[in-house]
Amino acid sequence: MYKISEFAEMTGLSKETLRYYAEVKLLEPAFIDPTNMYRYYDDGSYFLALLLAKLRRFGFTIQEMISVMSDESFANLELLLIKKKENIQIQIEELHLQMEEIDNFLASGREEEE
Structure with missing residues (x-):
C-alpha cells in the first residue's frame, strides 16, 4: 500500500x-x-x-x-480514442487554415505598403 x-x-x-x-x-x-x-x-x-x-x-x-x-471491459476505449484522433485531425486542419489566413492577411498588408 x-x-x-x-x-x-x-x-x-x-x-x-x-x-x-x-x-x-x-x-x-x-x-x-x-x-x-x-x-x-x-x-x-x-x-x-x-x-x-x-x-x-x-x-x-x-x-x-x-x-x-x-466500462470495465474497456470495449469503448478504442472507439473513443479513434474519435479523439479524428477530432485532433480536424483541429489541425482548422489551424492550418488559420495560418493561411494570417499569411494572406500579412501579404495583403505588405502589398498596400508598396
Missing part, C-alpha cells in the same frame, strides 16, 4: 488530482484509514492511475474518463 504522497510521486498525478479523482469516483483509494483519514493506494490503483494520466494527456474530459472507467 502506498500513501497518497508516494502514489502521487509514482504516477505523476498531484495529490489534489488524486483527491479530485476520488471525489468524482474515477480512482478511489484502496483503503482509507478511519483513524487519521489517510488514503492508501495499491498496485491495481497504479495501473488505473497511469491509464487516467494517459487519457488526460490525450485530451479526454473528466466525463469521458468516467465513461471509460465505468
